[in-house]
Amino acid sequence: MRIVIAEDAAIMRDGLTQTLSRRGHDVLAAVAGPDALLQAVGEHLPDVAIIDVRMPPTHTDEGLRAALAIRRDHPQVGVLVFSQYIETRSAADLIAASPQRVGYLLKDRVADVRDFVDALARVASGGTVLDPEVVRHLLSASRRADALAVLTPREREVLTLIAQGRSNTAIASAFAISPRVVEKHVASIFAKLGLPPSSDDNRRVLATIKYLES
Amino acid sequence: MRSWLRGHPWQADGLLALTLLVVAASQLPAGTADGATRAAYVAVTVVLAATVTARRRYPVTAFAVAVTIGAAQVAFGVQYGAPAKNFALQPNNADLAILVLLYTLAAYRPRRVSVAGLVVCLAGSAVAVARWGPAHHAYSGTAVLTAAAGLGCVTLTAWVLGDSVAYRYRRAYYASVEERAARLEAERDAQARIAAAAERARDLQEKRARAVDESVARLRRIERDLHDGAQVRLAALAMNLGEIKEILEPADEHIRTLIETAHANAKQTLTELRDLARGIHPPVLDRGLAAALASLADTSPIPVGVSVRTVTRPSPAIEAIAYFCAAEILANAAKHSGASNVTIQAEEKGGRLAVTVTDNGSGGARQVAGGGLAGLLERVQTVDGQLDIDSPPGGPTTITIELPGHA
Numbered sequence: 001m002r003i004v005i006a007e008d009a010a011i012m013r014d015g016l017t018q019t020l021s022r023r024g025h026d027v028l029a030a031v032a033g034p035d036a037l038l039q040a041v042g043e044h045l046p047d048v049a050i051i052d053v054r055m056p057p058t059h060t061d062e063g064l065r066a067a068l069a070i071r072r073d074h075p076q077v078g079v080l081v082f083s084q085y086i087e088t089r090s091a092a093d094l095i096a097a098s099p100q101r102v103g104y105l106l107k108d109r110v111a112d113v114r115d116f117v118d119a120l121a122r123v124a125s126g127g128t129v130l131d132p133e134v135v136r137h138l139l140s141a142s143r144r145a146d147a148l149a150v151l152t153p154r155e156r157e158v159l160t161l162i163a164q165g166r167s168n169t170a171i172a173s174a175f176a177i178s179p180r181v182v183e184k185h186v187a188s189i190f191a192k193l194g195l196p197p198s199s200d201d202n203r204r205v206l207a208t209i210k211y212l213e214s
Numbered sequence: 215m216r217s218w219l220r221g222h223p224w225q226a227d228g229l230l231a232l233t234l235l236v237v238a239a240s241q242l243p244a245g246t247a248d249g250a251t252r253a254a255y256v257a258v259t260v261v262l263a264a265t266v267t268a269r270r271r272y273p274v275t276a277f278a279v280a281v282t283i284g285a286a287q288v289a290f291g292v293q294y295g296a297p298a299k300n301f302a303l304q305p306n307n308a309d310l311a312i313l314v315l316l317y318t319l320a321a322y323r324p325r326r327v328s329v330a331g332l333v334v335c336l337a338g339s340a341v342a343v344a345r346w347g348p349a350h351h352a353y354s355g356t357a358v359l360t361a362a363a364g365l366g367c368v369t370l371t372a373w374v375l376g377d378s379v380a381y382r383y384r385r386a387y388y389a390s391v392e393e394r395a396a397r398l399e400a401e402r403d404a405q406a407r408i409a410a411a412a413e414r415a416r417d418l419q420e421k422r423a424r425a426v427d428e429s430v431a432r433l434r435r436i437e438r439d440l441h442d443g444a445q446v447r448l449a450a451l452a453m454n455l456g457e458i459k460e461i462l463e464p465a466d467e468h469i470r471t472l473i474e475t476a477h478a479n480a481k482q483t484l485t486e487l488r489d490l491a492r493g494i495h496p497p498v499l500d501r502g503l504a505a506a507l508a509s510l511a512d513t514s515p516i517p518v519g520v521s522v523r524t525v526t527r528p529s530p531a532i533e534a535i536a537y538f539c540a541a542e543i544l545a546n547a548a549k550h551s552g553a554s555n556v557t558i559q560a561e562e563k564g565g566r567l568a569v570t571v572t573d574n575g576s577g578g579a580r581q582v583a584g585g586g587l588a589g590l591l592e593r594v595q596t597v598d599g600q601l602d603i604d605s606p607p608g609g610p611t612t613i614t615i616e617l618p619g620h621a
Contacts, residue, residue, distance in 0.1 A: 108488075
């Protein structure tokens with residue numbers, strides 16, 4: 001993958017650069033602020049940009065705003081926003097226009113390097129990645145508690161992974177069940193919640209998030 | 215009686231004048247003069263007696279009139295070496311009016327005026343005796359001297375009595391002046407103390423505001439430091455441990471277990487550190503009250519409607535207090551009220567921030583010592599804010615907090 005990193009903490013910026021380079025990825029630029037990020041993205045048009053939410057000058061949501069700008073100006077560039085804190089509102093903002101090529105993860109997730117790189121690859125190849133924490137928030141704060149109560153425990157687990165942006169194949173391997181069983185679960189969930197069935201993973205995520213949020 | 219006399223000076227002095235007339239009337243000699251002369255005698259006597267009615271209002275004028283009549287009597291009514299020729303101007307008991315007026319002069323006018331009056335009276339007395347004595351051969355020189363001394367003594371006594379009254383008045387007046395001065399000084403003292411207390415209150419208020427602002431700023435700094443320091447280092451460390459874990463996979467079982475434990479601990483610590491930092495200062499507060507309350511609503515299991523109408527942004531300390539209060543109220547509503555809907559309204563009212571949280575739950579929310587609402591009140595009171603709970607049994611519950619624009 002061709003990657004641009006924007007992270008103001010040098011230790012994390014360097015750590016990510018080393019880790020990703022060691023795995024054969026091409027880190028085109030590693031910058032510390034939103035302006036340098038927009039410039040690097042415009043220049044390199046990477047497969048994916050890893051963006052910290054809190055960056056100078058105000059250390060509030062510069063990264064998020066830069067990510068939204070990239071999605072508007074360079075829709076072909078994948079954007080993975082990572083943050084020390086999860087705000088469901090930020091996740092909703094990021095996927096609002098289109099759930100493609102976008103990810104929102106807690107910074108902690110870099111600890112599981114392989115999962116993190118997998119998530120990066122999914123974003124780069126057009127998929128959606130939402131942090132399990134976001135999905136947990138959405139589920140616990142959902143006004144649709146009554147409807148969700150109708151789901152079986154397994155269906156709830158599957159719904160959680162759908163909301164995180166996992167494909168049927170990934171869900172199947174996560175639960176060690178066959179993809180056909182997953183398909184059945186998905187069909188059942190969508191029928192119970194009254195959502196239109198969709199084979200497209202990204203549309204599926206959007207529909208799920210919108211449902212949980214509404 | 216006394217108070218009536220005091221309250222009606224004209225009437226009282228009128229009575230005195232009448233008394234003088236009565237004692238003078240007995241002296242009217244019968245058959246010694248013609249009718250016109252007798253009428254003139256009566257007129258002079260009446261005027262003399264009447265002067266006392268004006269004694270308190272016009273002491274000097276009344277005295278002057280009486281003394282003038284007295285002087286005329288001495289000049290024309292007392293004849294040297296012969297009986298009086300001018301019957302109308304013969305002295306009589308009404309001349310006591312002069313003593314009364316001398317007394318009045320001494321009591322109501324400055325001493326130099328009354329002393330002048332005294333001198334005039336004494337001189338008049340001396341001349342009167344000097345002219346009267348030789349006209350009455352029957353009296354010896356001793357009798358004349360006795361008359362002069364007696365008249366002088368009576369005159370002096372009238373003056374002394376009046377002067378002592380004036381002295382009492384003056385003393386009372388000085389005492390009242392002194393008392394007023396003392397009272398004024400006490401008032402000035404009290405005002406100075408009040409001013410000092412107000413100054414101190416202002417000073418304390420400013421200090422408290424600074425302390426509240428500083429404590430919020432310090433908490434924010436701690437959160438920033440954690441975010442930029444410990445949290446990011448720990449994340450990098452966890453990432454390194456994760457990498458080692460992957461590289462080591464086929465290696466020594468013991469080392470792998472140790473690394474796995476370290477990796478898991480690092481991740482757990484990251485989670486705990488995040489919760490800790492968020493409790494110290496939610497970073498979303500930096501983006502304003504509207505964003506912070508919206509984020510609060512996002513994580514609430516009850517649907518929450520948020521409306522924020524503020525023109526000027528309150529100070530960070532006030533925003534933090536408003537946020538934590540709203541969070542507490544929302545948590546209470548979710549836990550106890552059974553509400554299906556909550557609204558949070560934040561608006562500016564005359565430079566103050568009012569946050570109103572209403573739920574359609576079962577009501578009955580009240581403050582208990584050590585409870586959530588009591589904690590809320592304490593928080594609000596650190597900046598002179600107000601907390602108002604309206605929660606009748608059966609609901610709905612409306613809790614309003616009002617905070618100043620800055621601490």
